[in-house]
Amino acid sequence: MQKNRKRLPIDIVTVLLGSLTLTLLTTPKVQSQESPCSNFWVNPQTGKKECFNQNLSNSTNIRSNSQFHRTRRELNQYHQMGKIRVFYNTSGKHAIDPTDSNQNQVPDQVEDVAKQTWVAYQLFVDTLNFPDPLKTERYQQASWIDVNLVARNIIDHPNGVAYDELQDFKRPIDSLGTTTITFDVATSVDARTNITPAHELFHLIQYGVSYFKNRWYTEGMARWAEKALENGGVGETRYEPNGQWPQPESTRSELFERSYDAEFYLWNPLAKKDDPRGMIPSNAVNSKVKTMTYSNGEKVLKDFRLNGADLIREVLIELGKMDDVAYKELGYSSWSENNQKSQRNNAYIYQAIMDVARRRGHSVSSFTAN
């Protein structure tokens, strides 16, 4: 395709690109269940409409039309803030608290979830320059970040769960082929006192960058991220920040078995070591983010303290490169669920972290995955 384009005179390319744009905007999208496509173009060689980015679609494995999707499609109301949409019901088993104290016709519970998700998105992507999940190679065709408020008993986690695959919910409000990235939040969650929406949003940032899903990395780092909105800059540390890096073998093997509590043994110590001051520059935060309040009047952004944002961002970007190395060296043929969580990934993830710490000037001995 690239080669053919290069041979065409510039004006024809312009016409073709023009027709591509027109096609995307106006052509009714015909879609078969077997071959989901959200992006069509007119192939200049055949003159026919074809799926654009078909390979990307296949590799990212868009999910649609399962019970999972039907359940979330039945959430028939939504509230939007920027690219974030929060779907909910006011009756039935997924009913949320209908209290609407500011009388704007949006239940406060929904507004509070939307505000926390939006502030987290703005802070990480806009202020701290983390990769925008809606612009990464993996998710660039996604139009929205959809949050589903669902009954606690239908998700296998008490508070929330984020999904790493692109989703096609076929919601009545969306045109055919609209894809989104998404997470669920239990209807029992009150965002004024529960940081779950920001935690799950951070998972989407992680998933946008790297296929690794080993929990000591995903959950430990997402716990670190909660401090971006919460009071304080970093949580408890149970490993000396100025201790030995890489950590002793026994510490590492225990770490690889951890999940949320990996924050205490790895992420918080590293964040403190790299950035003891831990301040988000106040003038870099947009005023809407600074002043946004929950329905009870409390600030969504509690303070400007956060340790280690630069290091964590660099680690994420490094993981986006390192997962290609692991894929090749471990002989994967796809990023299956098993491969995403494989213990064989651990040393690659750890090497990426050590490489970044060393590059940032810390004293870190050699550590290589293979």
Ligand SMILES: [Ca+2]
């Ligand atoms: Ca309201």
Ligand SMILES: [Ca+2]
């Ligand atoms: Ca904070």
